[in-house]
Amino acid sequence: MVAEISHPLSKYLREAMMPHIWCSGCGNGIILNCFVQAVDELQIDLKKLVVVSGIGCIGRAAGYINTDSFHTTHGRPIAFATGVKLANPDLEVVVISGDGDLFAIGGNHFIHAARRNIGIKVICANNFNYGMTGGQQGPTTLLEAFTTTTPYGNIEHPFNLVHLAAASGATYVARWTTLHVRRLTQSIKKMLQKEGFNFIEVVSPCPEIFGRRNRMRTGLQMMEWFKKASIIEHFSDPAKADITPERIVVGEFVDIEKPCYEKLLYDKMAQILT
Amino acid sequence: MKTENNRTVLTGTHFMNGDIACAEGALAAGCKFFAGYPITPATEIAEHLSKRMPEVGGIYIQMEDEIGSIAAVIGASYTGLKAMTATSGPGFSLMQENIGLAVMTEAPCVIVDIMRGGPSTGQPTLPGQQDIMQAKWGSHGDYEIIALAPSSVQEMFDLTIEAFNLSETYRVPTMVLADEVVGHMWEKVVIPPAEKIRIVNRKKPNTSPEKYLPYMPDDDLVPPMACFGEGFSFHATGLTHDEHGYPKTSSSGVQQKLVKRLCEKIRKNADKIVKVREFMVDDAEVIVVAYGIVARAALSAVKEARKTGIKAGLLRPITIWPFPEKLIAKIAEQAKKIVVPEMNCGQLVREVERNVQGTSVVFLSKLGEDPHTPMEILEAIRRNC
Numbered sequence: 001m002v003a004e005i006s007h008p009l010s011k012y013l014r015e016a017m018m019p020h021i022w023c024s025g026c027g028n029g030i031i032l033n034c035f036v037q038a039v040d041e042l043q044i045d046l047k048k049l050v051v052v053s054g055i056g057c058i059g060r061a062a063g064y065i066n067t068d069s070f071h072t073t074h075g076r077p078i079a080f081a082t083g084v085k086l087a088n089p090d091l092e093v094v095v096i097s098g099d100g101d102l103f104a105i106g107g108n109h110f111i112h113a114a115r116r117n118i119g120i121k122v123i124c125a126n127n128f129n130y131g132m133t134g135g136q137q138g139p140t141t142l143l144e145a146f147t148t149t150t151p152y153g154n155i156e157h158p159f160n161l162v163h164l165a166a167a168s169g170a171t172y173v174a175r176w177t178t179l180h181v182r183r184l185t186q187s188i189k190k191m192l193q194k195e196g197f198n199f200i201e202v203v204s205p206c207p208e209i210f211g212r213r214n215r216m217r218t219g220l221q222m223m224e225w226f227k228k229a230s231i232i233e234h235f236s237d238p239a240k241a242d243i244t245p246e247r248i249v250v251g252e253f254v255d256i257e258k259p260c261y262e263k264l265l266y267d268k269m270a271q272i273l274t
Numbered sequence: 275m276k277t278e279n280n281r282t283v284l285t286g287t288h289f290m291n292g293d294i295a296c297a298e299g300a301l302a303a304g305c306k307f308f309a310g311y312p313i314t315p316a317t318e319i320a321e322h323l324s325k326r327m328p329e330v331g332g333i334y335i336q337m338e339d340e341i342g343s344i345a346a347v348i349g350a351s352y353t354g355l356k357a358m359t360a361t362s363g364p365g366f367s368l369m370q371e372n373i374g375l376a377v378m379t380e381a382p383c384v385i386v387d388i389m390r391g392g393p394s395t396g397q398p399t400l401p402g403q404q405d406i407m408q409a410k411w412g413s414h415g416d417y418e419i420i421a422l423a424p425s426s427v428q429e430m431f432d433l434t435i436e437a438f439n440l441s442e443t444y445r446v447p448t449m450v451l452a453d454e455v456v457g458h459m460w461e462k463v464v465i466p467p468a469e470k471i472r473i474v475n476r477k478k479p480n481t482s483p484e485k486y487l488p489y490m491p492d493d494d495l496v497p498p499m500a501c502f503g504e505g506f507s508f509h510a511t512g513l514t515h516d517e518h519g520y521p522k523t524s525s526s527g528v529q530q531k532l533v534k535r536l537c538e539k540i541r542k543n544a545d546k547i548v549k550v551r552e553f554m555v556d557d558a559e560v561i562v563v564a565y566g567i568v569a570r571a572a573l574s575a576v577k578e579a580r581k582t583g584i585k586a587g588l589l590r591p592i593t594i595w596p597f598p599e600k601l602i603a604k605i606a607e608q609a610k611k612i613v614v615p616e617m618n619c620g621q622l623v624r625e626v627e628r629n630v631q632g633t634s635v636v637f638l639s640k641l642g643e644d645p646h647t648p649m650e651i652l653e654a655i656r657r658n659c
Contacts, residue, residue, distance in 0.1 A: 014509070014520075016518065016520060017520055046507060047503065047504075047505045047507070048503060050353075050502050050503070052349075060521075062509070063509050063511065063520065063521065066507055067507050068502040068503065068506070068507055068508060068509075069508075069509045069510070070349070070352060070379075070502075070509075070510045070511070071509070071510065071511035071512060071513065071521075072345065072348075072375065072512065073345070073371055073372055073374075073375050073512055075341075076341065076342070076345040076372065076375075079337065079338075079341065079342035079343075079345035079346050079349070080345045080346065080348060080349040081349060082309075082335070082337070082342070082345075082346045082349060083307065083309065083345065083346035083347060083348065083349025083350035083351070083352075083353065083357070084349040084350070084352065084353045084502060085349075086307070086333045086335060086346075086350065087306075087307055087333065087349070087350040087353035087354065087355045087357075088353045088354070088502065088503050090503070091353070091502060091503050108338050108339060108342070109338060109342050109345075112337075112338040112342070265333070265335075268328065269328045269331065272328045272329060273280065273328070273329070273331065
């Protein structure tokens with residue numbers, strides 16, 4: 001008799017949803033792994049965890065995680081999560097979505113949720129393009145990068161997401177790549193233990209859709225780029241953290257304390273009722 | 275900080291405007307979450323709830339736009355609260371995609387649309403009935419929703435409660451389609467004691483989390499609803515999904531089963547949902563079909579016509595969607611003419627025409643000004659008797 005062995009983290013996943021839809025070499029699995037690792041290390045009550053995602057490759061993550069989860073319309077996970085968090089502030093509400101979902105179509109919700117400092121934890125998989133629709137230019141596509149809609153090279157300046165998050169009022173802001181798995185996991189743990197609107201950008205490889213048009217045909221080649229270009233500079237100026245082919249500044253950028261929206265709201269309500 | 279009133283149900287006789295009556299109706303129905311964005315002529319609903327929600331332990335939030343408002347409402351609904359938003363035409367347009375999400379994920383919620391003149395920015399301060407078709411068809415795909423049309427301030431209170439009850443019963447977004455006049459006019463409102471108000475709450479699952487299938491319907495085609503944080507650990511998605519809530523986007527069988535059920539849970543229950551008011555219809559030869567503020571003028575016109583011996587009657591759909599098809603077909607059998615006055619270029623009249631066999635239908639349009647006067651409708655009755 002051979003005892004059946006299951007992966008120690010498998011209880012966090014909906015195995016009925018497997019196999020996942022992600023391409024080989026994609027970074028989304030690493031992000032999902034780091035997230036459930038963080039949840040496991042913190043022993044977060046799965047009954048109190050809600051994972052919300054938008055549309056895109058990483059948008060399927062909500063369905064893969066074995067908690068209450070909602071796969072919203074394109075761009076709206078943060079607005080949906082706002083309703084969840086206010087309706088039950090005891091819930092840990094995490095948004096896992098992509099750069100196009102959170103910063104193009106959903107950009108307005110991101111900056112306003114950060115401004116309110118509502119207790120939503122946002123993990124953004126930044127793969128520099130719209131992977132699910134076949135690799136179009138997006139709000140984080142680097143200058144001169146090739147995508148299916150920038151066949152002559154991108155002429156749009158990309159967002160610097162950590163700068164945007166910091167300027168909008170997020171109380172915790174970090175950037176890692178999928179190469180930095182231990183640091184990313186630690187960062188997710190920190191974010192989950194902290195009040196307010198917290199944000200982690202994860203620079204993630206998309207060899208199949210993005211990399212192959214930009215001389216990085218495999219996941220390994222993309223990871224080699226991250227390894228070569230990444231510089232850890234904790235608490236450096238987010239305004240100077242633009243991602244370029246030569247330089248990806250990673251680390252924690254913001255870690256401040258500020259009253260969160262749901263606390264201010266419930267305190268105000270208590271005041272009114274007494 | 276003391277407040278004047280922390281009662282949820284303001285039992286008594288009041289003088290209030292339609293928007294405020296709608297807000298009070300929501301509270302009486304048990305609404306505990308409002309997300310909205312300022313827009314004329316619906317803003318008073320948000321203003322009133324910003325004051326009243328904290329008094330009753332409910333949540334008020336002003337979102338960054340109407341897309342965010344409806345998304346937050348769906349989030350709150352999935353977390354167990356009765357939730358509402360209120361808007362007018364332009365905001366209603368912005369909400370359409372997520373109304374589809376609420377349909378697909380069967381999120382009970384109420385959307386109030388105080389209709390002004392459109393298209394586009396149109397006439398923010400003037401009444402319209404131009405969102406009738408958008409309410410039914412505004413989101414993509416096939417679906418059914420419920421929409422109610424109040425024609426008095428009292429009905430703004432009563433039908434907002436009814437909208438919550440229907441929404442909770444059928445797990446479907448339910449709309450209160452009022453025009454600017456009904457939203458802004460002041461009238462007497464009688465609010466009954468709380469125990470006299472019928473309140474419906476969504477069905478909860480009576481199985482264990484392990485056995486719970488979030489989209490497995492009961493015989494009434496409506497699945498019981500668990501909420502986030504209750505330990506059921508379930509998944510919801512706007513994608514085509516099976517009874518588990520898992521995406522099945524390539525299966526024609528799953529798509530047919532799901533979309534047909536979403537339509538049929540309303541269509542098959544239409545007789546229970548549909549409400550109309552009839553006035554002197556029994557022997558009528560000319561029947562006016564009117565809703566909202568226009569129905570008030572139509573009633574006066576019918577009464578005047580009767581005084582001069584014209585056999586006129588009024589049928590007022592309270593339920594706009596599902597459309598009272600059977601009742602319209604029935605009156606068409608007896609009436610020689612049906613007169614449909616609307617503050618648009620012809621919307622609900624299409625549904626009337628679709629459901630009458632051979633009876634001629636006269637459309638009376640009014641656009642960009644005050645609603646029809648009783649005289650205008652009376653003249654139409656006289657011309658067609």
